Each structure stands twice: as structure tokens, then as C-alpha cells.
Amino acid sequence: MKKFNKDWHLAHVMPKNASLEQRIAWHLEHHENCGCRPIPPKLLIEINKIQPGK
Numbered sequence: 260m261k262k263f264n265k266d267w268h269l270a271h272v273m274p275k276n277a278s279l280e281q282r283i284a285w286h287l288e289h290h291e292n293c294g295c296r297p298i299p300p301k302l303l304i305e306i307n308k309i310q311p312g313k
């Protein structure tokens with residue numbers, strides 16, 4: 260069972276019309292702090308364009 264970090268989510272609310280950069284930053288931080296959902300594959304592709312190999 261993946262862990263849901265409620266405190267992190269309360270402190271990090273995704274803006275309604277977040278930019279791609281904001282979404283990437285959010286998901287990377289989310290991945291470090293909470294395991295309730297994976298990074299969407301489409302976003303992972305964008306992340307790899309910015310940070311090859313990560």
C-alpha cells in the first residue's frame with residue numbers, strides 16, 4: 260500500500276492552471292514526499308527532456 264502524505268498535500272496544493280514547469284516541480288517533490296500516485300507518463304517524458312537520465 261502506497262503511503263499518502265496528507266500534511267505534504269495540504270502544504271502543496273497544485274494550482275488550477277499550473278504551467279508545465281509547475282506541474283513537473285510539483286510531481287518531483289510529490290514523488291520525494293508522498294507515494295499516493297505515480298508521475299503521469301506524459302509528464303515523465305517532459306521531465307526527461309529537461310533532466311536526461313533522471
Ligand SMILES: [Zn+2]
Pocket residue numbers: 263264268289293294295296
Ligand atoms: Zn500524494
